[in-house]
Every structure is written in structure tokens, then in C-alpha cells.
């Protein structure tokens with residue numbers, strides 16, 4: 001078996017892995033990036049719509065263009081990249097380094113690294129994960145798989161399509177299917193508010209008169225060999241189905257856009273996982289509960305826009321580089337807790353000192369004209385900013401001056 005040594009191994013060559021690898025290299029570390037696919041770029045490769053890069057590159061790009069910028073940069077830094085290389089096991093050794101087993105077309109390899117950056121992205125929830133009732137004919141497909149079929153392989157998936165869930169991938173695919181000549185019958189969302197970004201509701205549904213049915217969902221799939229229809233019903237506030245409202249909608253395809261889950265299986269038995277994000281619990285250095293194991297991008301928590309993935313991963317890459325050079329300062333860590341209306345926050349631990357801490361979080365409900373605050377346990381406000389509206393669909397951020405972090409802090413959404 002081939003043995004390779006490096007300072008940092010980055011698992012994943014999407015936006016996150018490329019950004020982290022570039023940053024770690026620029027900060028003086030010896031880096032290897034591995035990815036199980038044939039080509040770099042991760043999910044960006046299949047996102048041929050525009051809307052990427054406005055925040056980081058200050059320019060509107062498609063997904064493949066955004067990926068290409070990072071690929072060109074990584075190649076200009078001569079970062080060794082192993083493609084078609086799947087990581088199957090990560091083990092922390094007694095000397096503190098990691099032994100990483102990989103499978104590639106050239107056989108099994110073992111990579112020894114002082115630090116590992118997890119950048120494996122996320123996967124889609126399936127029909128099984130939402131307990132979709134009815135039969136299992138051909139024609140039930142997740143939104144991301146449909147996107148790959150159409151945009152990468154040039155294969156159409158159906159003619160009359162019902163979309164279950166209003167996640168961003170499903171909204172983008174509603175428009176894509178419309179462009180390809182499909183009849184997009186409607187989007188059925190179990191919640192009373194959409195799961196996707198408002199800009200995608202407007203640009204992908206409203207602009208093409210595709211109806212969005214809130215508090216209504218598919219309760220049964222119909223069809224033997226191919227999908228022949230769905231039964232939809234209204235959903236009560238307690239999430240039970242109002243079966244009196246059942247109606248059959250003929251269709252040949254059901255597209256699922258019902259959530260994304262960080263792909264942490266590789267390490268989920270070895271690190272502390274945040275039950276709300278399904279990603280790792282990390283500190284302000286993006287270090288997991290295992291020293292030397294870092295996490296960033298969609299494997300840490302699902303992001304709305306790739307620019308935020310890049311910026312987070314640049315920070316994680318820098319911290320990993322400092323770690324392997326024994327220069328990562330680690331003082332007393334305080335807890336970052338969730339307060340009023342805040343569902344989760346990342347990171348979970350932070351220390352005081354110089355610079356700024358960017359806490360990312362999602363809310364559990366809609367609130368207009370409010371304030372986002374960070375308070376110490378005695379009530380002292382150490383950061384506060386106004387927000388016109390906060391929505392569960394939108395990742396929020398609050399920036400805190402680290403010199404003010406002298407104890408545990410709580411992130412909340414407040415009236416004033």
C-alpha cells in the first residue's frame with residue numbers, strides 16, 4: 001500500500017476544500033486535497049445558473065465559473081490534488097497525527113497528516129427520510145440528482161412535475177424544468193413559510209407563475225412502474241394532515257427538495273456532533289472536539305451562498321496551518337449559546353483576544369424589525385445590530401469584537 005506524508009490533508013475539493021487548501025498553503029503549510037469525484041468543484045459543477053460570487057469576488061458568476069476561479073488558484077500554488085480518491089477512514093494516532101485510508105483507481109493508499117480539514121459537503125434528504133407514503137415507482141428523484149441529470153448529463157427527468165418542499169435546490173430546479181419545457185405543476189411545502197431564500201421564490205417561481213402551496217404536502221405517491229400522480233392534503237398547525245382536503249394531482253415526476261444533511265458519517269463516531277446542524281461542534285478556530293481535525297463549508301453547517309463557504313474555509317485553512325506550525329493560540333474557551341429565536345449557532349466555543357468573531361446562526365421563526373444581540377451572562381451587550389427581517393431560510397451572522405468576550409455569551413433576536 002502506498003504511504004504519503006503531508007502536513008494537512010483536505011477531504012473534499014468543492015468550494016470549501018479548495019478555499020481551505022489555498023488558504024493553508026498561503027499560510028505556509030504543505031497541503032494535499034483529495035476528492036472522490038473525477039473533477040474538482042463539488043456541487044458547483046452542476047449549478048449552471050448565475051448568482052454566485054457577488055460577495056467574495058464582487059462579480060456575478062455561474063457555479064462552474066466560481067469553481068474555476070478556485071481551481072486556477074489552487075493549481076497556480078501547485079497544491080497536490082488526488083482525484084477519484086475516496087477517504088474511507090480517519091484515525092487519530094497516539095503521536096497526534098492522523099492516519100487516513102483512501103481508495104483510488106491506483107489501489108489503497110494511506111496518508112499521514114498532522115491535521116485534517118473536513119470539507120465533504122452535504123447530501124440530500126430522501127423520500128425515506130421524510131417517510132413519504134405510497135408506492136415507490138420510477139419518477140421520484142431528489143432535486144440535486146435531477147440537477148445533475150439535466151445540467152451535467154443532458155437527460156430530461158419528466159414532463160409533469162410536482163415538487164415536494166421549497167428548499168433552494170428545488171426552487172432553482174422548478175425554473176430549470178420550466179426552461180426545459182416541463183409542466184411544473186406546483187411546489188408543496190409542509191411548513192407555513194418557505195424553506196428557500198426569498199430571492200429564489202421571486203426569481204424561480206413567481207416570475208414563471210409556478211404556484212407555491214404553503215401548509216400543504218404530498219401524502220401519497222401513486223403509480224406502479226412510473227409515477228402516475230400524487231395525493232396532496234392541507235397540513236394543520238400541529239403538522240397532522242387534514243385528510244378531508246385530499247385531492248389527486250396527475251403527474252409523472254416527483255422532485256424532492258426536503259433538506260440537506262452534512263456528510264459527517266466518516267467521523268461522526270469520533271467527534272462531538274451538533275444535533276441541530278448534524279455537523280461537528282467546533283470552536284472559533286473551526287477545530288472539532290478532536291485536536292487537529294478541522295471542519296468547514298457545508299459539512300459543518302448548510303450554507304445558503306458559496307461566498308460564505310469560501311470565507312469560512314479560508315479562516316479554517318489558516319487555523320489548520322497555524323496548528324501544524326504549533327502557532328495556533330488556544331486560550332480559555334467560552335460557550336457560545338443560543339437565546340431567543342436562535343435555533344443553532346456556529347461556532348459553539350470562542351475565546352477573547354484580538355480581532356473579531358463572526359458567529360453564524362439560523363432562527364426558528366420569522367421576525368420583523370428586530371435586533372440581533374450577543375450578551376454576556378450578566379446581560380452586558382457585546383454586539384448588537386438591527387435586522388429588518390430574520391427568516392429560518394436565511395443564514396444570519398453577527399460580528400463580535402473578541403476583546404469583549406470575557407465569559408459565556410448568548411446570541412438572541414430581541415425586540416429592541
Ligand SMILES: Cc1cc2nc3c(=O)[nH]c(=O)nc-3n(C[C@H](O)[C@H](O)[C@H](O)COP(=O)(O)OP(=O)(O)OC[C@H]3O[C@@H](n4cnc5c(N)ncnc54)[C@H](O)[C@@H]3O)c2cc1C
Nearest residue numbers: 012014015016035036042043051087120121297298305306
Ligand atoms: C442547487 C444548488 C444551488 C445553489 N445556488 C447557489 C447560488 O445561487 N449562489 C450561491 O452562492 N450558492 C449557491 N449554492 C450553495 C453553494 O453552491 C454550496 O454551499 C457550496 O458550493 C458548497 O461547497 P462545499 O465545498 O462545502 O461542498 P460540496 O460542493 O458538496 O463539495 C464537497 C466535496 O467533497 C467530496 N467528498 C465528500 N466525501 C468525500 C470522501 N469521503 N472522500 C473524498 N471526497 C469526498 C465530494 O465529492 C465533493 O466534491 C447552491 C447549492 C445548490 C446545491
